[in-house]
Amino acid sequence: MEDDYDYGFCSDDEEFDDRVDEDEGAQSFAEVDGDCQFSLSNGGCCKVIRKESLLAAQKGDVQRVMNFLSVKEHHARTLLIHYRWDVDKVCTVFVEKGKEQLYAEAGVLAIEGGNISSSHCSTExxxxxxxxxxxxxxxxxxxxxxxxxxxxxxxxxxxxxxxxxxxxxxxxxxxxxxxxxxxxxxxxxxxxDPQLAQKFDRVLLESYIEDNKSVQWCPSVPHCGNAIRADKDEICEVECACGLQFCFGCSSEAHSPCSCKMWESWTRKCSDESETVNWMQVNTKFCPKCHKPVEKNGGCNLVYCVCKQAFCWLCGGATGTKHTWTSIEGHECGRYSEKQVKETESARNSLWRYTHYYQRYKAHMDSLKAEKNGREELQKKISALESRKLESKYYFWVSEASSRLTRSRQILCNSYPFAYYMFGDELFQMTSDERTINQNLFENQQQQLETNVERLSMALEDPFDEYDDEDVLEARLKAVNLGSTVDVLCKKLYECIENELLEGVGADKQAIHKIAPYNSNGVEKASEIGI
Missing domain, CATH: 3.30.40.10 (Zinc/RING finger domain, C3HC4 (zinc finger))
Structure with a gap:
């Protein structure tokens, strides 16, 4: 596996990647005096809705519509259910079509000057x-x-x-x-039946989540019971209060820079047996007698199955056991089939291409798991530094650099399935020249990120807890600088994808393959909604 990777490691005396802009990378040293403020705090556009706060969240939107339209609560709720709890949509329809049309479309009949709803008939x-x-x-x-x-x-x-x-x-x-x-x-x-009445109320309450495009149940297993509300229209990734990070668009694990469609195709491809079947089609032929797959292990086209049946590798037909330089006994298949040759070559190339991207995806996924499992060891190092009663800036950077490493490693890992689909023929069509230019542009960015992610990983594996104070400070400077460099490179990778690659695929496909934007602070942690 080592031959497949060239991370471009340099010694500690060599400078970090000089292809990163100096003004962008320089901030790392400015951050040193600020106690390494590349922390993963968030802006708060996403909210956690717990069971106890669900009613408050729903009432908040109902109240907004009640105030805007001067209607009763059940009418406001009916309007919101019809328009999938989109308050802005309700207001827009009211402004563009008027009150009467708004109510008619939602099945609401609000009687002016006094509502007779739920009243009894006046006579028998x-x-x-x-x-x-x-x-x-x-x-x-x-x-x-x-x-x-x-x-x-x-x-x-x-x-x-x-x-x-x-x-x-x-x-x-x-x-x-x-x-x-x-x-x-x-x-x-x-x-x-009071239980039926409770069921009715529960369905009305849960419709706020199940009918609301701005709210998703957390996909945790077992289910944590939380829902997340995203107060924005763009694709985003969010972290629930239970700690699970997921894509708000498809409820899968966080997968940027892959689009939801790319990620769905990739996970399906990795889980089914399509590539195993593909390999067998390329590398084996079925015995004409017992129908078992046979792999050719030599140059001669007269092959033998374990059942002793001889057959021709070129056409798969049964033959005798003797052959000359020009023919096989009892068999002729000299007709050239260009279609078969092309199909075999195409299947082989497709398999090799998939294997290339999958191996690198899997290698970084394994590294990600190993680095997450190594957090306990990192905590021991932090504890060792704390026991020396050093200033907080001597150890605070460790957890920050670890968080940066996890996020950037995940992005790097997912960049390989993105490249597999971006530069293949399955989802996008490009000319040969366009594909070559775009692929070189992307892979240059990807390689720089890969190099510096590995450097950051190695820096955190160093026994810095055993260093003297001066060397601890040097290790800290190195990790902070690498964290900043990795952040810059992640931004550049996303800019390359959004502004160069997806920009040229057409508006329709660009809309389908929107990706969650890069956030230097990491996947946004949803904050608690008020009760």
């Missing part, structure tokens, strides 16, 4: 569902004005709730699509 009437006579106290009228007996309404609500349609239960009247008042639904269900 016949229920047009069961055709029995009922006193006014036993019948209920919805916003639309349709009045039926409480028994029929209750049965209607029970059926809809059990069918999972309790988010938007419409009126029973023919061709009436008005959403029923949730207060009436709750009261009637409670009178019949």
């Amino acid at each position: 009437r016949t229920c047009l569902i069961c055709f029995d006579e009922f006193h006014a106290d036993k019948m209920t009228t919805m916003d639309c004005g349709h009045c039926f007996c409480d028994e029929c309404w209750t049965e209607h609500f029970i059926v809809k709730t059990n069918e999972g349609q309790s988010r938007r239960i419409t009126c029973m009247a023919d061709k009436c699509y008005t959403i029923c008042d949730e207060g009436s639904i709750r009261n009637l269900l409670s009178a019949r």
Whole structure:
């Protein structure tokens, strides 16, 4: 494996990669006096919604719509459920189409000058569902004005709730699509079955997460019970309060600079047996007698299966056991098949290409796991420095550099599946010259990052806890400088992808393959939402 990698290591006396701009890399030394402030704090655009704060989060959005449109709570909730809890969308439709159209599309009928929702009928009437006579106290009228007996309404609500349609239960009247008042639904269900009423309330509450494009359940296994709200439209990666980092767009593990589509294709490719089958197609032929795969281990095209059957490697046909320089006994296959040769060569090249990228992806993934497992050893080094009662700046940099290493290693690891799809024919079409130029541009950036990530990893493996004070300071300067250099190179890699590579693939594909932007502070940690 060592021959496959050339990280360009240099000795401690050599300068760090001079291809990094001097003004960008120089900040590392300015940060030294500020106690290494390349920490992984966050800006707070993502919020953790716990079970106890879910109701508060939902009520916050409901209240915004109530205030904006001057409507009752259940009407505001109905509007938000229809527009998938997008408050801005509700406001936009109101401004562009007007109040009447906004309500009509959502199935809301708000009566001006006094709402008759959930009131009882004024006189004794016949229920047009069961055709029995009922006193006014036993019948209920919805916003639309349709009045039926409480028994029929209750049965209607029970059926809809059990069918999972309790988010938007419409009126029973023919061709009436008005959403029923949730207060009436709750009261009637409670009178019949309190557990059903609780289920109805739970579904309304959980719709804030399941129908809301701005909110996702944390994909942790076992589930931590948290949801995350992202207050921005772009693709992003976030860390839940439980510690899991994931992509908000597809709920997979954090995978930038791969797009969600690239990552889905890559994980599927790595998990199935397609490449094993591909290798067998390239390197084996099936015996015409027992049908077992046979691998050719010599130059002669007369091969033998373990079942003793002889066959021709060129065409796979059964033959005799004798042959001359020009023919095999009892067999002729001199017709050249250019199609078969091209298919075999194409399959072989495809396999080699996949193997190249997968081996490097796997090598960095193994390094990432090893570095995470080595955090306990790093903590011991920090404790050793603390026991010497040195200033905090003598050991604070260790955990900061470790966090920077983890983030940059993950980016480097995922850059290989990105390159596999970016410069292949599966997702993007380029001319040969375009592919060569773009690939060289990307691989130059990737190689620089790879070199300095390895340097940072080696710096953290040094026994700096055993150094004297002066050497500890030197080790600190080296790690801080490397951390800053790696940060600059990660930025440049993302700029190369966003401004050079994806910029030229067309607007449609660019939209499909949007990637989470690089954040020097690492994957954003979601902050707690207020209750």
